[in-house]
Amino acid sequence: MEMPKVDPFTLAKKDRLIARLSEVLPEDAIIHAVEETRAYECDALTAYKCPPLAAVLPRSTLEVSAVLKICHEMDIPVVPRGSGTSLAGGALPTADSVILGVARLTDVLEVDYDDRIIRLQTGRTNLSVTGAVEADGFFYAPDPSSQLACAIAGNIGMNSGGAHCLKYGVTTNNLLGVTLVQMDGTVVEIGGAHMDSAGMDLLGVVCGSEGQLGVVTEATLRILPKPEGARPVLMAFDDNETAGACVADIIKAGVLPVAIEFMDRPVIRATEAFAKAGYPDAEALLIVEVEGSEDEIDEQLEVIEKIARSHNPVELRRSTSEAESAAIWLGRKSAFGAMGQINDYMCLDGTIPVSELPVVLRGIGELSKKYGLDVGNVFHAGDGNMHPLILFDANKPGDLELCEEMGAEILKLCVEVGGCLTGEHGVGVEKRDLMHHQFNPGDMEAQLRIKDVFDPKWLLNPAKVFPLDVTAARRG
Numbered sequence: 505m506e507m508p509k510v511d512p513f514t515l516a517k518k519d520r521l522i523a524r525l526s527e528v529l530p531e532d533a534i535i536h537a538v539e540e541t542r543a544y545e546c547d548a549l550t551a552y553k554c555p556p557l558a559a560v561l562p563r564s565t566l567e568v569s570a571v572l573k574i575c576h577e578m579d580i581p582v583v584p585r586g587s588g589t590s591l592a593g594g595a596l597p598t599a600d601s602v603i604l605g606v607a608r609l610t611d612v613l614e615v616d617y618d619d620r621i622i623r624l625q626t627g628r629t630n631l632s633v634t635g636a637v638e639a640d641g642f643f644y645a646p647d648p649s650s651q652l653a654c655a656i657a658g659n660i661g662m663n664s665g666g667a668h669c670l671k672y673g674v675t676t677n678n679l680l681g682v683t684l685v686q687m688d689g690t691v692v693e694i695g696g697a698h699m700d701s702a703g704m705d706l707l708g709v710v711c712g713s714e715g716q717l718g719v720v721t722e723a724t725l726r727i728l729p730k731p732e733g734a735r736p737v738l739m740a741f742d743d744n745e746t747a748g749a750c751v752a753d754i755i756k757a758g759v760l761p762v763a764i765e766f767m768d769r770p771v772i773r774a775t776e777a778f779a780k781a782g783y784p785d786a787e788a789l790l791i792v793e794v795e796g797s798e799d800e801i802d803e804q805l806e807v808i809e810k811i812a813r814s815h816n817p818v819e820l821r822r823s824t825s826e827a828e829s830a831a832i833w834l835g836r837k838s839a840f841g842a843m844g845q846i847n848d849y850m851c852l853d854g855t856i857p858v859s860e861l862p863v864v865l866r867g868i869g870e871l872s873k874k875y876g877l878d879v880g881n882v883f884h885a886g887d888g889n890m891h892p893l894i895l896f897d898a899n900k901p902g903d904l905e906l907c908e909e910m911g912a913e914i915l916k917l918c919v920e921v922g923g924c925l926t927g928e929h930g931v932g933v934e935k936r937d938l939m940h941h942q943f944n945p946g947d948m949e950a951q952l953r954i955k956d957v958f959d960p961k962w963l964l965n966p967a968k969v970f971p972l973d974v975t976a977a978r979r980g
């Protein structure tokens with residue numbers, strides 16, 4: 505592949521930049537050889553690629569601050585990066601930018617079981633947070649399917665969720681405080697170690713801000729005692745809409761499962777071939793999990809199964825062992841990977857009111873016919889967070905563009921029924937130009953002003969989140 509051309513002015517600036525970075529970082533923390541920068545040319549949205557000017561891997565908040573100060577003085581854009589698993593192009597570089605990766609910031613700084621908190625550097629992976637406390641009977645609740653790889657930094661950037669967020673909430677509900685380095689190098693502490701903190705709720709602003717406001721280097725997270733027990737039940741149906749209606753009825757009934765996950769036939773088949781989870785061969789499958797003591801589990805499952813029966817499931821099967829439960833979840837967590845083995849796909853991320861699930865699933869089916877592109881659905885149904893996977897052929901000219909057009913129609917449908925463009929993957933580059941469909945000019949202006957305050961030169965994570973026309977007008 506031919507590398508994009510970088511103009512001579514930028515190349516001269518790059519030489520000066522590397523010289524200055526070398527004053528504050530060791531040699532092995534600066535990646536600037538053109539071939540090596542390719543490792544950072546994209547995230548998990550691989551349809552878009554662009555190698556950065558350079559990448560840096562600092563080891564402390566002080567080093568992050570020094571890097572940002574230099575880039576600020578030299579007017580060089582910076583793209584914060586965790587593990588690069590964003591499905592929205594959130595960590596995609598521009599040719600004139602520096603990738604600031606936190607992969608080497610992995611220390612646990614404090615664990616306090618009395619106050620149920622863990623403080624750590626944000627390069628640590630999501631799963632390794634639970635890994636640090638599980639021997640003592642605790643866990644960290646937000647569980648993105650990418651949790652083996654994704655970093656707490658990116659979870660905060662995208663306000664990530666996961667299967668069990670129906671009960672425990674998403675990242676913002678489990679985040680207590682952060683250390684944020686601003687673009688000019690200033691280090692600020694936001695939030696604290698408790699549920700509430702003095703001053704304005706800036707933590708709520710930072711969580712989910714997609715690297716637009718600063719670089720988060722440390723975080724204080726809430727940890728929880730492991731539940732006594734948990735059990736999933738599999739429910740298979742003849743069609744997607746009936747499964748959607750069943751979810752809506754479970755939520756309406758007021759029982760609170762920890763998770764309600766949905767998969768349709770293409771995803772069930774791909775996942776079963778990949779992970780051998782023991783899923784029934786059906787049009788639609790729900791995994792509903794409840795937690796508690798044995799008695800509590802039985803009580804909740806009885807209510808839930810009664811609702812399921814009223815929708816005539818083709819199969820209703822409670823897990824009978826820990827091994828069976830683990831296989832059911834391994835299947836679900838492998839679903840995206842399993843689909844990726846058989847096809848190129850674009851993973852959408854819209855959220856809708858749960859009562860609208862049958863309507864939107866029908867709409868997706870109609871759009872699939874209109875565009876001639878197959879769709880696999882696998883998503884967190886309990887909180888209405890949909891992930892249609894549109895299948896396309898990356899080698900077929902025009903297929904990606906068709907897929908993008910269809911994706912935009914699906915997301916607009918989510919907004920039309922009272923939902924929003926993103927549940928947990930963020931806006932990134934993928935949905936930035938659809939923001940006009942979600943926000944009126946006044947709403948958008950309020951967000952732009954927040955960006956102005958934190959990053960007046962608009963250097964952080966360029967070309968993301970805000971529509972390009974809006975950004976261009978802002979920067980003049």
Ligand SMILES: Cc1cc2nc3c(=O)[nH]c(=O)nc-3n(C[C@H](O)[C@H](O)[C@H](O)COP(=O)(O)OP(=O)(O)OC[C@H]3O[C@@H](n4cnc5c(N)ncnc54)[C@H](O)[C@@H]3O)c2cc1C
Pocket residue numbers: 547548583584585586587588589590591594595606626647648649650653654655656657658659660661662663664665666667714715716718719720721840841928929930965
């Ligand atoms: C197979 C697969 C399954 C997935 N499943 C889920 C799921 O169930 N739930 C879910 O929510 N997501 C899921 N994702 C999406 C992705 O894993 C999440 O968005 C995750 O939080 C990204 O983390 P990361 O460390 O890879 O961040 P990156 O991709 O590196 O970055 C994500 C965003 O955060 C910003 N950012 C990164 N580091 C910092 C920092 N230090 N300070 C400020 N901003 C920063 C970036 O600029 C970018 O905008 C999945 C992805 C894949 C590939």
